[in-house]
Amino acid sequence: MHPVTTVHYLALSAALLLIGTxxxxxxxxxxxxxxxxxxxxxxxxxxxxxxxxxxxxxxGQVFAIFVITDAVAEAAVGLGILIALFRNKETVQxxxxxxxxx
Amino acid sequence: xxxxxxxxxxxxxxxxxxxxxxxxxxxLDPQPPSDVxxxxxxxxxxxxAPHANHAHHHPxxxxxxIRLICPGMVLVSFIxxxxxxxxxxxxxxxxxxxIQFTWIAAMPFHMANGHIATFQVDWGFLLDPLSSVMILVxxxxxxxxxxxxxxxxxxxxxxxxxxxxFNLFIxxxxxxxxxxxxxxxxxxxxxxxxxxxxxxxxxxxxxSAADAGKKAFIVNRVGDAGFVLGMLLxxxxxxxxxxxxxxxxxxxxxxxxxxGYGVLTAMALLMFFGATGKSAQVPLYVWLPDxxxxxxxxxxxIHAATMVTAGVYxxxxxxxxxxxxxxxxxxxxxxxxxxxxFAATIALVQNDIKRVLAYSTVSQLGYMFLxxxxxxxxxxxxxxxxxxxxxxxxxxxSGSVIHAMSGEQDMRYMGALKKKIPVTHWTMWxxxxxxxxxxxxxxxxxxxxxxxxxxSSPKGSTVLWLVGIVTAAMxxxxxxxxxxxxxYGQSRVKPEVAAHVHESPAVMTWPLIAxxxxxxxxxxxxxPKLWTIFGGAFRLFPRWLAPMFALAGSETEHPxxxxxxxxxxxxxxxxxxxxxxxxxxxxxxxxPDRILARxxxxxxxxxxxxxxxxxxxxxxxxxxxxxxxxxxxEFDRTIVDGGVNGAGWLTRTSATLxxxxxxxxxDGAVRFTSFSVKLLSYPACLLExxxxxxxxxxxxxxxxxxLGYYVAR
Numbered sequence: 001m002h003p004v005t006t007v008h009y010l011a012l013s014a015a016l017l018l019i020g021t022x023x024x025x026x027x028x029x030x031x032x033x034x035x036x037x038x039x040x041x042x043x044x045x046x047x048x049x050x051x052x053x054x055x056x057x058x059x060g061q062v063f064a065i066f067v068i069t070d071a072v073a074e075a076a077v078g079l080g081i082l083i084a085l086f087r088n089k090e091t092v093q094x095x096x097x098x099x100x101x102x
Numbered sequence: 103x104x105x106x107x108x109x110x111x112x113x114x115x116x117x118x119x120x121x122x123x124x125x126x127x128x129x130l131d132p133q134p135p136s137d138v139x140x141x142x143x144x145x146x147x148x149x150x151a152p153h154a155n156h157a158h159h160h161p162x163x164x165x166x167x168i169r170l171i172c173p174g175m176v177l178v179s180f181i182x183x184x185x186x187x188x189x190x191x192x193x194x195x196x197x198x199x200x201i202q203f204t205w206i207a208a209m210p211f212h213m214a215n216g217h218i219a220t221f222q223v224d225w226g227f228l229l230d231p232l233s234s235v236m237i238l239v240x241x242x243x244x245x246x247x248x249x250x251x252x253x254x255x256x257x258x259x260x261x262x263x264x265x266x267x268f269n270l271f272i273x274x275x276x277x278x279x280x281x282x283x284x285x286x287x288x289x290x291x292x293x294x295x296x297x298x299x300x301x302x303x304x305x306x307x308x309x310s311a312a313d314a315g316k317k318a319f320i321v322n323r324v325g326d327a328g329f330v331l332g333m334l335l336x337x338x339x340x341x342x343x344x345x346x347x348x349x350x351x352x353x354x355x356x357x358x359x360x361x362g363y364g365v366l367t368a369m370a371l372l373m374f375f376g377a378t379g380k381s382a383q384v385p386l387y388v389w390l391p392d393x394x395x396x397x398x399x400x401x402x403x404i405h406a407a408t409m410v411t412a413g414v415y416x417x418x419x420x421x422x423x424x425x426x427x428x429x430x431x432x433x434x435x436x437x438x439x440x441x442x443x444f445a446a447t448i449a450l451v452q453n454d455i456k457r458v459l460a461y462s463t464v465s466q467l468g469y470m471f472l473x474x475x476x477x478x479x480x481x482x483x484x485x486x487x488x489x490x491x492x493x494x495x496x497x498x499x500s501g502s503v504i505h506a507m508s509g510e511q512d513m514r515y516m517g518a519l520k521k522k523i524p525v526t527h528w529t530m531w532x533x534x535x536x537x538x539x540x541x542x543x544x545x546x547x548x549x550x551x552x553x554x555x556x557x558s559s560p561k562g563s564t565v566l567w568l569v570g571i572v573t574a575a576m577x578x579x580x581x582x583x584x585x586x587x588x589x590y591g592q593s594r595v596k597p598e599v600a601a602h603v604h605e606s607p608a609v610m611t612w613p614l615i616a617x618x619x620x621x622x623x624x625x626x627x628x629x630p631k632l633w634t635i636f637g638g639a640f641r642l643f644p645r646w647l648a649p650m651f652a653l654a655g656s657e658t659e660h661p662x663x664x665x666x667x668x669x670x671x672x673x674x675x676x677x678x679x680x681x682x683x684x685x686x687x688x689x690x691x692x693x694p695d696r697i698l699a700r701x702x703x704x705x706x707x708x709x710x711x712x713x714x715x716x717x718x719x720x721x722x723x724x725x726x727x728x729x730x731x732x733x734x735x736e737f738d739r740t741i742v743d744g745g746v747n748g749a750g751w752l753t754r755t756s757a758t759l760x761x762x763x764x765x766x767x768x769d770g771a772v773r774f775t776s777f778s779v780k781l782l783s784y785p786a787c788l789l790e791x792x793x794x795x796x797x798x799x800x801x802x803x804x805x806x807x808x809l810g811y812y813v814a815r
Contacts, residue, residue: 094795098792098793
């Protein structure tokens with residue numbers, strides 16, 4: 001039975017980051033994009049917790065709690081923008097919102 | 103009360119009346135709703151006003167206020183004038199000057215000789231023997247004519263307007279004669295011209311009246327130009343326009359002699375030219391006969407008694423100047439004599455009663471200038487004085503006749519009116535005897551004195567006397583032709599008019615009687631020197647004016663027998679004229695027609711006033727005016743407009759070129775720059791899709807590129 005090491009955590013974190021990044025770039029639904037951003041943030045959190053555990057430094061855990069708080073705020077703002085956007089454009093598809101160009 | 107220091111008030115009374123009438127007069131004298139529709143005299147002659155709209159316009163009760171105020175103001179002026187003259191007589195030097203304030207402040211200027219002088223004009227009044235005669239005539243005769251007009255104009259629309267203008271005229275006339283300098287005199291001079299214009303055109307809806315007003319105004323402007331030039335020349339040579347200073351300078355010789363007597367002659371002639379305009383002398387007399395379009399009281403006051411004598415007054419006022427320039431004096435005498443006989447020939451054949459009197463006025467004014475020209479200034483003023491009485495009387499009498507005849511002015515439709523309008527007849531009889539020159543009445547004394555001076559004065563000559571005596575014969579003839587055609591002989595009155603013939607109301611006849619009294623008594627102030635049985639009181643007039651004309655030449659010595667014989671001759675000539683007129687027009691009314699048939703061309707020329715109006719029309723109105731106008735128009739079209747159009751064309755062409763350059767070269771460069779930028783930027787635009795995820799992908803790729811570079815290094 002192999003013990004769970006820091007590398008395992010890092011591998012999970014990298015996987016989550018990759019999934020989140022691909023999700024942000026490829027998915028059209030903005031709700032899903034927001035969820036993908038949450039995945040990226042959680043990948044960071046796992047990273048912070050893993051190193052905090054490895055080096056017995058509590059700063060990483062504190063930082064993770066900040067990131068979670070930040071994520072909540074970001075989600076709230078993002079969903080607010082999304083609702084306002086839907087009311088105006090009646091769509092939540094990111095590729096249909098392309099007015100900001102030359 | 104010290105009237106002498108109150109002389110500035112004299113003109114202000116009529117001014118107050120005029121202001122009151124012209125501002126609120128309409129309230130006192132309500133007008134019928136349509137002023138023009140029921141206006142008097144349309145389609146008939148102007149003076150028929152009293153009856154033309156009798157049925158339409160009944161004066162309101164407040165109109166009586168106007169009857170009180172306007173003549174009253176003139177009467178107050180007369181009382182103040184009389185008081186001032188009475189006190190003046192007690193001054194040792196008989197000269198009183200009141201300077202109210204400086205009207206035009208001192209302005210330095212270079213005189214003709216290079217010296218610096220200051221141009222300063224007072225608002226000042228000068229009372230001396232000359233102006234005292236004038237103010238008494240203006241206010242005295244003016245008052246009587248005002249009273250007469252309250253009756254004559256009673257049924258006219260614009261009663262208040264008439265009296266407003268009338269009072270305004272008295273104001274300006276008093277300013278003219280009371281001014282202490284030429285510039286202020288000119289204010290009155292122009293003011294009376296304005297009032298003359300307004301009153302000639304009183305029936306302004308009648309074209310002939312409006313035209314006559316314009317003619318009077320324009321012809322007077324021609325003369326005024328001469329007066330203004332003379333005044334400026336005087337300023338430039340003498341450096342002052344105040345009468346006392348001018349006279350003192352000229353009499354003492356204290357003026358730049360290098361200016362030369364030619365300049366003084368020019369000055370005198372220019373001023374005299376102004377006088378020919380105002381006083382209706384050849385060549386500018388043409389406006390006066392046409393001025394008869396105005397109401398008859400206007401003809402009496404303005405165009406016989408007062409305004410037209412302004413020129414005589416002005417020349418007499420400048421006597422010092424005319425004394426120094428014998429050439430100018432010669433011209434004045436010549437023009438005066440020519441005008442006298444010229445106008446008299448026209449008066450011989452006119453049929454309009456007012457026109458005869460108008461030409462008679464021109465002729466009598468000619469006499470006055472004849473007297474001025476030969477240096478007999480007091481005689482000219484004396485004739486002015488007596489003429490004011492008898493000519494005002496004759497005009498008012500003719501107005502009364504016209505009133506009685508329901509507006510008829512043509513003497514061919516009168517005759518045998520003596521019984522029907524006795525007061526008018528007897529007063530006019532007195533006036534006609536007076537003007538004809540029968541001893542005992544005013545006209546004889548002044549006219550005989552003029553003839554004697556024309557004969558005996560150093561500047562006079564037999565020719566001038568001869569012209570004068572022939573004119574005297576004609577005067578007697580045409581006046582008695584008028585009397586005979588109007589009052590005696592067979593009645594030729596149209597039947598529809600005959601029924602209405604009636605004597606004028608008392609308010610019109612009393613002024614006639616007063617003026618008739620003046621026409622009898624006025625002359626006794628200046629009886630001939632030879633009539634030694636009369637005391638000095640009968641030569642009050644020459645003694646009164648003597649200080650004014652100190653320099654005026656004394657007559658050369660002639661035996662008394664010469665003067666007696668000339669006097670008897672002039673009386674004989676007058677009596678002959680009267681008898682001939684009586685014989686031809688009352689006794690043998692068939693003869694005039696035969697004479698007329700014999701001398702048809704001469705009659706036509708005279709009847710048409712020597713065609714002077716036509717000649718002026720040809721020469722000035724059409725020739726210089728319209729011909730010059732079309733030449734000017736041609737010049738304007740080709741030269742001035744050509745220049746303007748050429749400049750326009752040049753501007754347009756250069757603008758077209760400029761526009762081409764702007765469009766193709768300047769704009770081309772700008773547009774080429776923008777086009778090339780646009781072209782080059784096109785690929786970059788393609789990157790900018792507006793899709794957030796694409797941008798995020800670019801960011802990721804960039805990030806990875808930097809990471810890769812960092813790791814690989």
